Amino acid sequence: MLNISGIQEGFVLDHIQAGMSLRLYHDLKLDRLDCSVAIIKNARSNKMGKKDILKVECPVEALDLDILGFIDHNITVNVIKDSKIVEKKELRLPKMVKNVISCKNPRCITSIEQELDQIFILTDEKKEIYRCKYCEEKFRNTKKR
Amino acid sequence: MRHLMSPLDFSVDELDRLLDLANDIEKHPGKYKHACDGKKLAACFYEPSTRTRLSFEAAMLNLGGSVLGFSSADSSSAAKGESVSDTIRVISCYADICAMRHPKEGAPLVASQKSRIPVINAGDGGHQHPTQTLTDLLTIRSLKGSLSDMTIGLCGDLKFGRTVHSLINALIRYPGIHFVLISPEELRIPSYIREDVLRAGNIPFEEVERLEDAMPQLDILYMTRVQKERFFNEEDYIRLKDFYILTKSKMDLAKEDMLILHPLPRVNEISIEVDDDPRAAYFRQVQYGVYVRMALILTLLEIDTSTLSYADKESTGGTQC
Numbered sequence: 456m457l458n459i460s461g462i463q464e465g466f467v468l469d470h471i472q473a474g475m476s477l478r479l480y481h482d483l484k485l486d487r488l489d490c491s492v493a494i495i496k497n498a499r500s501n502k503m504g505k506k507d508i509l510k511v512e513c514p515v516e517a518l519d520l521d522i523l524g525f526i527d528h529n530i531t532v533n534v535i536k537d538s539k540i541v542e543k544k545e546l547r548l549p550k551m552v553k554n555v556i557s558c559k560n561p562r563c564i565t566s567i568e569q570e571l572d573q574i575f576i577l578t579d580e581k582k583e584i585y586r587c588k589y590c591e592e593k594f595r596n597t598k599k600r
Numbered sequence: 601m602r603h604l605m606s607p608l609d610f611s612v613d614e615l616d617r618l619l620d621l622a623n624d625i626e627k628h629p630g631k632y633k634h635a636c637d638g639k640k641l642a643a644c645f646y647e648p649s650t651r652t653r654l655s656f657e658a659a660m661l662n663l664g665g666s667v668l669g670f671s672s673a674d675s676s677s678a679a680k681g682e683s684v685s686d687t688i689r690v691i692s693c694y695a696d697i698c699a700m701r702h703p704k705e706g707a708p709l710v711a712s713q714k715s716r717i718p719v720i721n722a723g724d725g726g727h728q729h730p731t732q733t734l735t736d737l738l739t740i741r742s743l744k745g746s747l748s749d750m751t752i753g754l755c756g757d758l759k760f761g762r763t764v765h766s767l768i769n770a771l772i773r774y775p776g777i778h779f780v781l782i783s784p785e786e787l788r789i790p791s792y793i794r795e796d797v798l799r800a801g802n803i804p805f806e807e808v809e810r811l812e813d814a815m816p817q818l819d820i821l822y823m824t825r826v827q828k829e830r831f832f833n834e835e836d837y838i839r840l841k842d843f844y845i846l847t848k849s850k851m852d853l854a855k856e857d858m859l860i861l862h863p864l865p866r867v868n869e870i871s872i873e874v875d876d877d878p879r880a881a882y883f884r885q886v887q888y889g890v891y892v893r894m895a896l897i898l899t900l901l902e903i904d905t906s907t908l909s910y911a912d913k914e915s916t917g918g919t920q921c
């Protein structure tokens with residue numbers, strides 16, 4: 456049973472690949488939220504051997520789970536309200552990610568056009584391939600396990 | 601409002617209608633000579649490409665429209681640092697349709713998002729050049745009668761040649777297409793085309809190095825130029841640029857009704873002695889490029905061509921090669 460003690464409202468992100476929790480902390484922009492966060496590293500896991508866990512006390516609408524799905528859709532998201540798990544969210548690869556990653560193609564218009572959103576579109580769900588909306592350059596997701 | 605960014609923007613049915621319109625223009629150019637009276641095409645060329653620009657200009661002039669624009673980045677507001685988004689908003693006030701050439705990939709798409717007029721991608725870096733592909737399709741369909749059931753040889757720089765990649769992507773939508781990919785080892789088709797497009801789509805293809813070996817079975821031979829700017833060192837370029845030279849003696853191996861296509865300009869890859877061969881179709885291809893751009897302009901401007909009359913068909917002038 457997952458220990459969610461101490462959280463009134465928020466999330467427990469479970470089954471994070473060991474060593475990835477700090478990176479997630481930044482990618483979710485948790486450093487910008489005024490809330491309590493517990494990072495548990497290298498917890499024992501039957502499924503994964505070792506895993507990280509993030510516990511976040513915050514209003515449930517404060518997190519962008521689309522980004523989470525893009526970073527690692529194998530993470531389990533437990534939504535906590537009134538100190539109880541009210542929902543276990545399945546993460547899916549988002550169809551589109553905006554301003555999370557940027558295009559590395561020097562010939563891409565995103566390299567010079569001011570104030571243009573960096574948009575990547577999921578073009579192959581099976582192979583988890585995202586391509587830049589503008590130049591169609593493939594994004595290689597090096598964060599994936 | 602519709603734009604054209606990639607040759608695959610049109611469904612097979614829509615493409616058929618576009619090519620039908622182009623063929624009607626070919627047959628009855630006079631009928632269309634006032635179809636775009638009072639309309640303006642903005643040719644926004646951030647890098648020079650005289651051939652493509654003139655083809656667009658000829659297309660619009662043949663339709664009775666007029667043309668404005670610029671032909672290099674340093675003569676435009678881009679030199680002062682204006683964004684593509686801002687430029688197209690301004691151009692939208694001057695013209696009814698825009699053809700944009702840009703060295704950066706995706707620039708025409710950025711423009712289309714902010715545009716009040718249809719935008720045609722006239723080539724964006726190494727990414728897309730849809731009107732070239734439409735030209736190739738119209739040429740093949742007009743001279744062969746269909747786009748299915750044929751063996752197509754693609755020869756030369758298959759690695760960097762975007763026209764070849766686009767043509768493959770466009771032709772695999774038709775049944776009975778067989779590709780013969782003819783290139784030196786260094787310039788073979790990239791794996792994402794070989795695996796993700798050809799193998800994944802169960803499209804029959806073979807890869808060969810010698811043009812002579814492929815010649816007898818081809819219905820179409822699409823020659824490409826090896827582009828100097830794609831190479832990091834001069835030696836590789838010099839070694840590969842004359843790898844294929846299509847000569848009269850090689851043409852003796854070809855079918856009597858094979859067609860030679862080339863996106864032009866050519867350098868050495870087709871010997872001038874081949875030009876008089878009735879199978880050399882590359883200059884007719886240029887003419888089809890004008891017809892298909894005319895059809896495209898009419899389609900994107902949503903001009904009702906059913907009300908045009910044949911009355912003026914005598915005084916055509918200037919549209920036949």
Ligand SMILES: [Zn+2]
Binds near residue numbers: 558590591592
């Ligand atoms: Zn890009």
